[in-house]
Amino acid sequence: MxxxxxxxxxxxxxxxxxxxxxxxxxxxxxxxxxxxxxxxEDMQMVGVIKEDGRVRWRKKLPAEMISRNNFSVWNILKKCIGMELSKIAMPVVFNEPLSFLQRISEYMEHTHLIHKACSLSESTDRMQVVAAFAVSAVASQWERTGKPFNPLLGETYELTREDQGYRLISEQVSHHPPISAFHAESLKEEFKFHGSIYPKLKFWGKSVEAEPKGTMTLELLKHKEAYTWTNPMCCVHNIILGKLWIEQYGTVEIVNHRTGDKCVLNFKPCGMFGKELHKVEGHIQDKSKKKRRVIYGKWTECMYSVDTKVYEAYKKSEKKSGGEAKKLKQEQSCEAEEADEMPDVQETVTVIPGSALLWRITPRPAHSAQMYNFTSFAITLNELEPGMERLLAPTDCRLRPDIRAMEHGDIDLASSEKERLEEKQRAARRERSRDEEEWSTRWFQLGTNPHTGAEDWLYTGGYFDRNFTDCPNIY
Known part of the structure; x- marks a missing residue:
């Protein structure tokens, strides 16, 4: 029996x-x-449903991180100084077992902030929470020094989290240049969050600089508001020698296209003595450019909001009591001449009296360092339960054999599968060229962002109808 x-x-x-x-x-x-x-209503299996009816996502990867001790990135990059890295084949050992499309979905880790913004009645309050969400979207990059797998042309990734009230679909819409488009939407029609990203990577001898070209658009449907911004620059230091470390820097301007409000955030470069490492400061201004709130904190830790007058009074008091007499000149760290050793973090965020906490980072699991420094959220992104493959598009990242092999610690299989998939992609490109055929995207098409007027890749709909009969065979 x-x-x-x-x-x-x-x-x-x-x-x-x-x-x-x-x-x-x-x-x-x-x-x-x-x-x-x-x-x-959506046939999407996420995690494992236990007997109490609750979902349990996995808490660790099938195998620990593959050691990179016996590999030298210098042998690969020494001829590539100043070049864009998207066209350079990197050994799989320097990857992390996620596709870049899955990495994009990590923007959604703190979706509760969008829900909070939807619930607020005052536009300045909504703006400060949207600003916290924009900062939280890059927080998962802290200590993530592995390179995500380049998506294959036509590759997709879907993610539905009913516990957080959204679903997401992304597609690799271009290979040269590499462009990834994504679209997330509330299951209760409260918001839409979408964008297209064209990451430009350059090697500068000691560091790799990533410029995240592309615009993020967040629509709060109840309030008929649309916010747009571009993510800050990212730099990975000590590529050749020493401990790898990451910093974000640059100005991020968030615009509310309905009210004209703006939030200007300055992600500060670490500077010569590391006093500004991870710090973010900025302000919210209305359409007449009057400052309404000051935003401050660290993208690796938390963000606060405080009244502008309170902030200015605090700074004056701090200066009188022996604060810094002048600011050190801020430098673009990727181009600095000093050593790239990571400065010690001088302090946690000093909370100004009267401040309101906007966001605090979710602690990472204790074994994160052995799991490519993944967050608990990232650990779940490539989870594939038995039977789930029947529900996914055949182009979904979870079905990629090279990422799956690396996740299980089989570096040889991951390398051979990566080479096979890349050659298959090149052969398909040659065949299209011979037949004079253009690649046709499946779920997104090039159009105009209605809020910025700029060219953007927009979701055409239909993915969740689950008609995958004409999806390309890319694996």
Whole structure:
């Protein structure tokens, strides 16, 4: 007698095979649980549904991080100074087991901030929470020194999190230049968050600089508001020698296109003595350029908001009591001449009396360093449960054999599969060129962002109807 798991429509039940001579009889037990309680109308399996009906996502990867001690990135990059790295083939050992499309989905880790912004009635209050979300979207990059896998042309990634009230679809819409488009939307039609990203990477001898070209657009549908911004620059130091470390720097301007309000955030470069490392400061101004609130904190830790007058009074008091007499000249660290050793973090955020906490980073799991410095959220992104592949588009990142092999610690298989997939992609490109065919995107098309007037890749809809018959065979 054997109990067998059977899926029938939306239900899972168990059958007991009882042998009677040459024949068989099935005895059905009562349904144990709805196949997708968590996602209801969308057939998307996320995590594992336990007996209490709650979803449990995995808390670690199948294997620990692959050691890079026996590999030299210098042998690969020494001829590439000043070049864009998107066209340079890197050994898989320098990757992390996620596609760049999955890395983009990490913008959604702190979606609760969008929900909070939707619930607020005052535009300045909404702007400061949107600003916190924009900072939180880059927080997962802290200590993430592995390179995500370059998506193949036509590759997709979907993510539905009913517990956080959204679903997301992304697609690699161009290979040269590499462009990734994404679209996330509230399951209750409260917001839309979308954009297209064209990351430009350059090697400067001791560091790799990443310029995240592309605009983020957040629409709060109830308030008929649209916010746009571009992410800050990112730099990975000590590529050749020493401990790798990351900094973000540059000015991020968030615009509310309905009210004319702006939030100007300055991600500060660390400077000569590291006093500004990780710091973010800025302000919210209305359309008449009057400052309404000051935003401050660290992108690796937390963000606060305080009244402008309170902030100015605090700074004057600080100066009188022996604060810094003058600011050190801020330098673009990627181009600085001094050593690239990571400065000690001088202090945590000093909270100004009267400040309101906007956001605090979610602590990483204790074993994060052995898991490519992933957050708890990132650890779940490539999870593939039995039967899930039937529900995904055949182009989904979770089905990529090279990423799957690396996640399981098989570097040789990951390398060979990566080479196979890249050659398959090149062969398909040659065939299209021979037949004079243009690549056709599946879920996004090039258009005009209605809020900025700039060219952008926009979601055309239809993915969640789950008609995948014309998806390309890229794996």
């Amino acid at each position: 054997v109990w067998t798991c059977v899926e029938e429509g939306w239900w899972i039940y168990w059958t007991k095979d009882v042998e009677y001579g040459a024949g068989r009889q099935e005895e059905k037990r009562r349904p144990q649980r709805r196949f997708m309680d968590v996602v209801k």
